[in-house]
Structure formats: structure tokens, C-alpha cells
Amino acid sequence: MSGTEYKSSSVLIDDVTLHLGRPVTADHQWVGQAEPLRSLLACWLVVAADDLPLAPRLIGPPGIGKTTLASVAALRRDQDLYIYQCTSDTRPEDLLVTPVLAESGKISYHASALVTAMVRGGVCVLDEGNRMSEKSWASLAPLLDHRRYAESVIAGVTIHAHADFRCVVTMNDDESTYEVPEYILSRLQPTIELGFPDRADEMEILRYHLPFAREQLLQLTVDFLQRAHGLDLEHSPRDGIHIIRYALKRLAQADSDAENEPHPLSADAAWHEALQKVLGDEALDLDRVAAERQRALSASAAGAAGLSLDDLFFGDQGQGGEQSPGSDNPQHPSPPGDDET
Ligand SMILES: Nc1ncnc2c1ncn2[C@@H]1O[C@H](COP(=O)(O)OP(=O)(O)OP(=O)(O)O)[C@@H](O)[C@H]1O
Numbered sequence: 179m180s181g182t183e184y185k186s187s188s189v190l191i192d193d194v195t196l197h198l199g200r201p202v203t204a205d206h207q208w209v210g211q212a213e214p215l216r217s218l219l220a221c222w223l224v225v226a227a228d229d230l231p232l233a234p235r236l237i238g239p240p241g242i243g244k245t246t247l248a249s250v251a252a253l254r255r256d257q258d259l260y261i262y263q264c265t266s267d268t269r270p271e272d273l274l275v276t277p278v279l280a281e282s283g284k285i286s287y288h289a290s291a292l293v294t295a296m297v298r299g300g301v302c303v304l305d306e307g308n309r310m311s312e313k314s315w316a317s318l319a320p321l322l323d324h325r326r327y328a329e330s331v332i333a334g335v336t337i338h339a340h341a342d343f344r345c346v347v348t349m350n351d352d353e354s355t356y357e358v359p360e361y362i363l364s365r366l367q368p369t370i371e372l373g374f375p376d377r378a379d380e381m382e383i384l385r386y387h388l389p390f391a392r393e394q395l396l397q398l399t400v401d402f403l404q405r406a407h408g409l410d411l412e413h414s415p416r417d418g419i420h421i422i423r424y425a426l427k428r429l430a431q432a433d434s435d436a437e438n439e440p441h442p443l444s445a446d447a448a449w450h451e452a453l454q455k456v457l458g459d460e461a462l463d464l465d466r467v468a469a470e471r472q473r474a475l476s477a478s479a480a481g482a483a484g485l486s487l488d489d490l491f492f493g494d495q496g497q498g499g500e501q502s503p504g505s506d507n508p509q510h511p512s513p514p515g516d517d518e519t
């Protein structure tokens with residue numbers, strides 16, 4: 179890294195001073211699911227003099243623990259952690275170096291969390307990477323392959339990553355995101371997938387975050403989340419944490435207002451209120467939501483395969499012989515003698 183001198187909060191690269199950011203002070207712990215954490219740590223190993231670390235993508239539904247896992251991995255390696263929150267508004271210069279007009283009237287250059295991690299040899303989590311546009315991703319192509327550098331057009335410098343620099347990109351699989359271009363995805367390898375925790379892990383996660391929560395609320399929440407996971411609905415540990423927190427606050431409030439409350443608030447009632455307030459009315463009837471979702475999925479699959487809904491839901495047998503009168507569906511002709519006229 180010729181031409182680079184380090185100072186505590188700035189660095190000089192090719193005569194341009196870059197002001198560096200601060201690492202995130204996080205005290206997270208990872209509960210359960212050891213395998214994705216091991217996979218991520220493996221990606222960051224360097225096993226020979228010519229070897230390079232990998233920059234994997236960590237995928238999974240919202241609120242499942244992606245950012246937490248990436249942060250814990252950085253702490254396990256005893257490295258500074260930098261988190262860059264990607265959004266649809268992120269411009270290439272935001273990702274790298276931003277010019278700021280100083281009081282003196284001069285322009286000063288501020289390094290992003292990513293560039294600070296590159297310079298200091300920290301870990302950068304590019305969080306929610308698939309919210310970012312192709313244009314911004316393009317500026318990272320050389321950083322994410324063997325070249326390990328980024329060019330700031332604004333500051334007119336090429337920034338080389340420190341040998342200890344590590345990177346991971348988290349990605350949600352929800353709909354409000356861009357398609358990450360293929361040439362970038364081919365650099366973000368391998369894919370580490372985070373699935374929903376099992377019952378024991380989910381209970382431990384909730385207990386870890388809410389050690390003061392009463393047992394009944396924990397049990398109700400884990401039962402709910404596990405049912406939701408079983409039905410393939412995307413309710414996450416984060417939702418569970420919010421539900422319990424709100425229920426606990428309502429119970430504490432009811433206790434302190436006991437004189438004015440006509441009826442004492444039970445833990446069960448507080449929990450149901452919290453469930454409805456956090457996740458909406460739909461969450462009160464998971465089976466119906468799951469059935470509707472299944473119907474919508476089947477309908478779109480049928481559309482793709484050129485089948486009708488009747489083909490899917492009634493098949494060859496019909497529905498136990500019941501047929502709507504006057505049906506002219508050749509697959510389900512009215513049974514003999516079923517003519518009402
Ligand atoms: N295995 C786990 N151990 C400890 N905490 C967990 C675990 N899984 C989830 N959590 C907790 O659940 C909450 C949500 O986690 P986090 O923010 O990391 O999810 P995310 O997948 O990054 O969500 P998003 O997609 O919205 O960014 C946090 O409070 C986190 O600490």
C-alpha cells in the first residue's frame with residue numbers, strides 16, 4: 179500500500195486526506211444455529227500466502243438474525259466491525275468517499291464505513307445489499323474480486339484493502355429490493371442461508387434478549403412462532419421480541435394502574451393484544467393466512483402451467499360428488515339426476 183500513511187482518524191492516500199469513520203460497538207451473542215456462523219468464519223480464513231478471503235452473501239427472511247450473525251462473526255475474529263446500511267438511494271460515492279464542505283470553505287473527504295474497514299483492516303457488513311442499485315454495485319466489482327481495491331472518482335484515489343479486510347453482504351428475500359446483477363452475485367460467493375430456528379433455539383434467543391420476561395409469555399410466543407414457521411409464514415424472532423416487550427409493558431402499566439382498571443389484565447390477554455398490535459389481525463388466525471397464501475401460490479403456479487383452479491382444487495374426483503348446479507366444466511359434469519329444472 180504505497181503512498182499510504184496512517185493517522186488515528188484519517189489516512190493520507192496519494193496526497194488526499196480521507197477522514198475515517200468509527201467502528202460499531204456491538205455486544206451481540208449468537209444463539210443456536212452454529213453451522214451458518216462456522217460457514218461465515220470459514221469464508222474469511224486465509225489458508226496460504228496466496229489465498230484470499232471470500233465475500234459471501236448471507237440470505238434469509240427479514241428479522242431472522244442476518245445482521246446479528248455477521249456482527250458476531252466479526253467479534254469472534256476480534257476485528258473492528260463496520261456496518262454499511264445499503265438503500266435504494268445509495269450512490270457510488272456514498273459507498274466509498276463523500277465530499278463535505280468544511281467550515282474553512284475547503285472540501286474534506288469522508289470515508290464510508292466500507293472504506294474505513296478497508297483501510298483499517300476491519301470487517302464490513304454490507305447490510306441489505308439487494309436494496310442497492312446496479313450502479314452502486316458496479317463501483318464494488320474490483321473490491322470483491324482478487325483486485326481488492328475501490329476507486330473513488332470524487333476524491334480521485336484508488337483505495338487498496340488491508341490484508342485483514344473482510345466483507346459479507348446480507349440480503350433479504352422480500353420484494354422491495356433490486357435484482358443484484360449477475361456479475362456481482364458471481365463475486366459474492368458462497369451463499370450462506372439462514373433458516374428459522376427450531377423450538378429450543380427460538381426459546382433460547384427470546385430468553386437471551388428478554389431474561390426478565392415471564393415464562394408464560396415466552397411459551398406463547400415460541401408456540402406462535404413455531405406454528406408460523408411450520409406454515410411457511412415469515413414471522414421472525416424479531417417479531418417475537420417485539421410481541422413480548424409490548425405485552426410486558428402493558429402488564430406493567432396495568433399493575434401500576436390497578437386501582438383504576440376495572441378488570442385485571444391477564445398475561446394471556448396482554449399477549450394477544452401484543453400479537454394483534456405487532457403483527458395485525460391476520461396473525462390471530464394463522465391457518466387462514468397460510469391457506470390463503472397457499473391458494474395464491476397454487477393459482478400462480480397453475481397460471482404458469484396453463485391449468486385451471488378447478489384442476490388444482492378438485493382434481494379428477496371432484497369434491498366428494500358435490501358440484502355446483504349448472505356447471506359446464508367438462509372435467510366435472512353434473513351427476514345424472516342433478517338437474518333442478
Ligand atoms: N440466533 C440468534 N441469536 C441471537 N439473537 C438473535 C438470533 N436470531 C435472531 N436474533 C435477534 O433477532 C433480532 C433480529 O435480528 P437481525 O436484526 O440480525 O435480523 P436480520 O435478519 O438482519 O433482519 P433484517 O432482514 O430486517 O435486516 C435481533 O434482536 C437479533 O439479536
Ligand SMILES: [Mg+2]
Pocket residue numbers: 244245246305306348
Ligand atoms: Mg439486518
